Amino acid sequence: MTLKVSNFAKTYPDGTKALLPTELEVEQGEILSLLGPSGCGKTTLLRLIAGLETPDKGGDIFFDTDNVTALPVEKRAIGMVFQSYALFPNMSVRGNIGYGLKMQKLSTSEIAERVDHVLELCHLTPYADRSINALSGGQRQRVALARAVAPRPRILLLDEPLSALDAALRDELRDELALLLRMFGITAIFVTHDQDEALAIADRVAVMKDGVIAQVGSPEILYRKPSSAFVAEFVGNAMRLDGHFQDKKFKMQGGEIALPVQAQSKTSSTPDLYVRAEDVTLDQTGSLEGTVNSVTFLGTHYKIALSGIMEDALYCLHSGQTAPAIGETVSLSIDPSALLMLDPA
């Protein structure tokens, strides 16, 4: 199913404008993530799509070509997965998954067939007859997903489905969820405040801020071509470089960096320059010099904080076998093509 939201806004009764007029389209089978800091309106947008909230006057929502704006939640044929699994604790796994199918008044044999199928897909067959109370958090969340997809909804809406799980399980289930959603081929919208989760699972990510979608794009586009300082910082923690433009260079406290050719000729506007820690390199011939403040070993690389280059620390990700010592003075370079030039926030 394709989803289209047009002129969709939400003002709560107390006057809070949680969502400003928004346009959004999601393609058949696409997984879209709504990503943003707390309070930016992700849940509000998801609840509006579900029909759990009513949009302000003038907003419309289409499932394919059907205008479902006036349809109540139970008539929209959506599947939902929440952070708190919302399962029936005393029922078996099979009972939970079959519940919605019973409500659809399917025959007993058809229910059994469909339940077996999703049990298999979600790797839950061995647990079919267990009670929910006897499952781990990850297994419970797989049951919640199985239960949501069993009735073959038109669209699946997931609200922070992994945030109640511990870190290791969250990573494991994240990859599994990405695979399962693609296997089901179902159009899905996924709310998260975790950038890694959004980038790992979604085909496209809508980054939200203050009730507005700041940018929508593939994970690669958001990462490499952020349209604003907010997106650059929120997705991939880009650092704003502190300094000034002079003689086709950018001068900083700890040295100067070369600019990409297109920036050298730009004299009228002065953009802010951003860089990601992975594009800052320890390099004996580099034109920046700083002091190592801290070194954190992260397995695949070291994260090094450097002072003396700009007011805030500049971070560098270093994948060598050894790292410089704290207090050591090091030279660094920044590849001009990795600089992000963005309008001042």
Ligand code: ATP
């Ligand atoms: P979080 O990640 O913390 O859940 P969110 O991005 O999902 O945040 P929303 O829950 O959509 O954000 O809230 C958006 C704004 O609307 C916030 O300022 C919130 O306080 C406000 N809000 C949410 N629900 C209501 C309500 N029922 N009445 C009034 N204001 C509300």
